[in-house]
Every structure is written in structure tokens, then in C-alpha cells.
Amino acid sequence: MQINLSGKHAIITGSTAGIGFAIAQGLASAGADVVVTGRTQARVDEAIAALKKDAPNAKVEGVAADLGTAEGCQTLIAQQPSADILINNVGIFAPQDFFDVDDATWQQFFDINVMSAVRLSRHYAQGMRERDWGRIQFISSESGINIPSEMVHYGMTKSALLSISRGLAKVLSGTQVTVNAILPGPTRSEGVLNMIGDMAEKEGISQQEVEARFVKENRPSSIIQRLATPEEVANMSVYAASPQASATSGAALRVEGGIVDTLT
Structure with a gap:
């Protein structure tokens, strides 16, 4: 399969x-014009500079821009x-005891x-519908299904993205605009690596040991038994953005290493 996104204009938030x-x-390598934020x-x-x-x-x-406003x-x-392709990726996470999370x-x-995803999708989806082609993705998380007790406030937002993604796909029913959610699991992103690095330094052990322990203790149902790489997650996103994925819409596409232990 050769994915060719030449002539497509893609916006990736939090990129x-x-x-x-x-x-x-991944989108740039497939020929798309990309906008990072x-x-x-x-x-x-x-x-x-790195992309070029x-x-x-x-x-x-x-x-x-601060897309949280x-x-x-x-x-x-x-x-x-x-935009022809909108990837709603911007997001924050932080473990915190439920009873310590204030209203703010x-x-x-x-x-x-x-x-951020609602506001941008509301705008860009209208142009996609008029042109009768587009791809919208919401980067959710397996935490939207397996709500982590240490990050209830984060899991809530990722569950919300699943609902919005499915609902918007229905709004755009009958068009060539597809809407999907991508569900990564624990991934070696900058934020996760910083968190693991802090834990390793505090405990005086290697990052590799902390990573292995994190998966074993926090995501024991993982089938791959490791953190995914950002590139592995991106591969799913690039496919979902492609013309070849034209029959995939309203889906929650898992790239979480098999953590979610359900058949559907």
C-alpha cells in the first residue's frame, strides 16, 4: 500500500x-502539506526545522497559539x-489524587x-463537508475506556473525545469526510519520558527499569508488554488520514498494545 497525500493540507495540534x-x-513523508502548532x-x-x-x-x-482558549x-x-486533514492531538495529562484535583x-x-478539539472541528468540518472530502481525528487514549484511578480527570476528557468523534461522524454521514478516534496506550512521548526520567532519578534506577515496572504494575493486560513509540501511533493516524481508509469512520482505532481487554 502506497499512501499518497500530495495536495492535502493537514493541521496537527500539539505537534x-x-x-x-x-x-x-508521517503525514509530511506521505506528501501532505503540514501545519504544526x-x-x-x-x-x-x-x-x-526538524520536519524539513x-x-x-x-x-x-x-x-x-494556546489552543486551550x-x-x-x-x-x-x-x-x-x-484544512483537508485535522488531527486533534493537543492535550495535557498529570497523575493526581482525585481528592486533590480542584475545580480549576x-x-x-x-x-x-x-x-480545543470541539472548536477546531466545528470550524474545519464545515469546509470539508462543502468540498466533500476530509479527515478528522481525535487522539483519545485507552484511558478513555480504562479510566485510571490516578488520573480520573484525564480519563474523563479522553472518554469525551470518543463521544464527540462518534457523534461528529454521524453528523457527517453520507459525505466523504471521515471522523475517527485514535486510542494510544502508554507511549514514549516527551511527557511520559519526562515523568519516567523523574521517577528513575528519584529512585536511583534506570529509565528502562522504570518503564518495565510501569507497564507491569499499571498496564498488566498489555500484550506487547512495553511502551509504544510515537511512530507506531503515527502509523495508525497516517493510514486513517489516507484515501485508502475511506470506509473507516466513527471508529475507535486502538494502537494501545492490547491493553483494553474487550473484543469490541
Whole structure:
């Protein structure tokens, strides 16, 4: 299978590192024009340089904006009014005891993880529907199904993305615009590696030991028994964005290493 996204314009939110960057890299390698986003211009510029180094012929642009706010989403829309592919990846996570999570934190997680995707999808989906072609993806998580007790506030947002993704797919029924959710499991993203690095330093053991213990203790049902790489997650996203995935819509596409122990 040769995936060719030449002539397609893709926006990937939260794409200066980790899964988002890997998706931008994969889409650019498939020929798409890509737009990366991040909170600071410095991070955006670094991501653009890295992408161009990897794919010299790719057209890469960037927008610096806080997509956790309505104003930030409008900044992106103003600079990039149209898209063929929208990857709603921007998000935050942090383990915290349920009883210590205050209202402001609940609201912050909802605004960044959920409302950014709602606002951008609401805008870009209309143009896709008019042109009768498009791909929208919500980067959810296996935590949206297996709600982690140490991150209830995070799991809630990922469950919400599953609902929005399925519902929007129905809204766009009968068109050539597909809407899907991608469900990664624990992945060697920047945030996860930072967390593991902190734990390793605190305990005086290697990161490899912490990774292995994390999977064994926190995701014992994992079939691959390791963290996934951002590139492995990106492969699923690139396929779902392709013309070949035209009959896949309203789906929750798992790339979580078999952690979710259900058949459907």
C-alpha cells in the first residue's frame, strides 16, 4: 500500500513533540502539506526545522497559539482557515489524587483536551463537508475506556473525545469526510519520558527499569508488554488520514498494545 497525500493540507495540534510531531512527520513523508502548532514560537520553529530536515521537499508551516482558549483556536483559524486533514492531538495529562484535583484543574483539562478539539472541528468540518472530502481525528487514549484511578480527570476528557468523534461522524454521514478516534496506550512521548526520567532519578534506577515496572504494575493486560513509540501511533493516524481508509469512520482505532481487554 502506497499512501499518497500530495495536495492535502493537514493541521496537527500539539505537534512540536511526541505523538503529534510523529504524526506531522508521517503525514509530511506521505506528501501532505503540514501545519504544526505549539504554545511558543520557539518550539514551533524547532519542530518546523526538524520536519524539513527529515522531509526536505515537504511544505511545513507553523502557528504558535494556546489552543486551550477560544482566542488561541481563533488565532489558528485566522492563519489557517482551511484544512483537508485535522488531527486533534493537543492535550495535557498529570497523575493526581482525585481528592486533590480542584475545580480549576478539572476545567483546565476540559478546555485543553476537549474544547480545543470541539472548536477546531466545528470550524474545519464545515469546509470539508462543502468540498466533500476530509479527515478528522481525535487522539483519545485507552484511558478513555480504562479510566485510571490516578488520573480520573484525564480519563474523563479522553472518554469525551470518543463521544464527540462518534457523534461528529454521524453528523457527517453520507459525505466523504471521515471522523475517527485514535486510542494510544502508554507511549514514549516527551511527557511520559519526562515523568519516567523523574521517577528513575528519584529512585536511583534506570529509565528502562522504570518503564518495565510501569507497564507491569499499571498496564498488566498489555500484550506487547512495553511502551509504544510515537511512530507506531503515527502509523495508525497516517493510514486513517489516507484515501485508502475511506470506509473507516466513527471508529475507535486502538494502537494501545492490547491493553483494553474487550473484543469490541
